[in-house]
Amino acid sequence: MKIIDRAALTLLIIGGIHLLLIGLFGFNAVETLFGDAEQWGTRIVYILIGLSALWCFKYYSFTPRGGSRLRDR
Structure with missing residues (x-):
């Protein structure tokens, strides 16, 4: 699961940078x-x-x- 977590987080960061580029410069990478x-x-x-x-x-x-928070349950 660690690989999926890291891949998902990486794609989410790339998506955030993508939206930043669209917002600031109107550039859709x-x-x-x-x-x-x-x-x-x-x-x-x-x-x-x-x-x-x-x-x-x-x-x-x-x-x-x-x-x-669920560790002790």
Whole structure:
């Protein structure tokens, strides 16, 4: 699971940087690399970033000290 967690977090960071570039400069790196939004490559990248965001919801169960609140249950 550690590999999936790191991959999801990496994709989520890439997605955040992507949105930063769009917001600041109007530059869409994904569409530049993979074509317009109707192309399959672009859609797959967006789907992977969205799934990564959903996967990272589980981090809400961690405390600021790095431990899980569910450990003692």
